[in-house]
Amino acid sequence: MLKGIKVTAIVIISLLMLIWLTCTLLLNHAQDLKLDQFKLTNSWLLERYQRTDVPVEQGWRLTGQLFMQIDSQLYVNAEPKLLLNRPLLGGIVLEDLIVLATDDNLILFDTEGEYIGTLGAAELIPAEIQNIGLHHGLPVLQTRSGMWQGNSILDDWQLISLQGVSWSESISIPESTKNELRLQLEAHNIKLTTLLEDICNGRFFGEQGRWLIDALLLLIMVLAVRGMFGLTDKA
Numbered sequence: 603m604l605k606g607i608k609v610t611a612i613v614i615i616s617l618l619m620l621i622w623l624t625c626t627l628l629l630n631h632a633q634d635l636k637l638d639q640f641k642l643t644n645s646w647l648l649e650r651y652q653r654t655d656v657p658v659e660q661g662w663r664l665t666g667q668l669f670m671q672i673d674s675q676l677y678v679n680a681e682p683k684l685l686l687n688r689p690l691l692g693g694i695v696l697e698d699l700i701v702l703a704t705d706d707n708l709i710l711f712d713t714e715g716e717y718i719g720t721l722g723a724a725e726l727i728p729a730e731i732q733n734i735g736l737h738h739g740l741p742v743l744q745t746r747s748g749m750w751q752g753n754s755i756l757d758d759w760q761l762i763s764l765q766g767v768s769w770s771e772s773i774s775i776p777e778s779t780k781n782e783l784r785l786q787l788e789a790h791n792i793k794l795t796t797l798l799e800d801i802c803n804g805r806f807f808g809e810q811g812r813w814l815i816d817a818l819l820l821l822i823m824v825l826a827v828r829g830m831f832g833l834t835d836k837a
Contacts, residue, residue: 640794660772667715678715680782692770703734735769
């Protein structure tokens with residue numbers, strides 16, 4: 603049994619040494635290998651580095667495109683598309699047009715998620731928008747001053763009272779999309795070189811990791827010294 607424990611310990615120590623030496627070798631050629639370009643989004647790693655919180659939980663899926671806002675950036679399917687100066691409230695689909703609403707603008711995209719333009723006060727869009735919806739295929743805006751129905755080309759709005767409006771509703775962001783967002787957000791991804799450096803200096807293994815690396819280095823030094831004395835004795 604004692605022999606089995608000894609063999610297991612040797613295997614574990616050898617494996618740790620091999621991992622450490624491999625990471626050191628890779629870091630020595632990090633620039634040549636362009637390791638900084640490799641971004642890691644493994645959920646376990648992200649949780650360990652406390653980078654799991656992408657600052658968005660809800661979005662709007664329209665014609666297969668997922669629209670969401672992080673800070674002042676509008677993303678379509680996890681790709682940055684447009685800067686917004688106001689919060690995104692929702693969106694609808696009008697034939698071959700996607701219409702997103704903030705509290706003072708309507709933002710137009712095609713069905714492929716490409717930006718077309720923005721409509722605001724100059725185009726007589728009602729102010730202080732609170733929500734956007736559809737009623738029998740026509741756009742409806744809920745505002746502080748009441749409910750407005752527009753035509754299909756968004757150039758005429760009438761104050762009206764309606765029942766049965768299909769209001770825009772957000773959905774939860776899928777985890778797969780969050781992983782894509784982490785790749786886009788520098789603060790929410792892990793560079794391969796960072797992981798390799800943390801393994802080499804022991805930080806990856808927690809508070810005791812530095813001592814673990816020190817122990818490995820001392821062991822390598824002892825083995826090296828023993829090897830030198832062994833060669834000297836044979837000579």
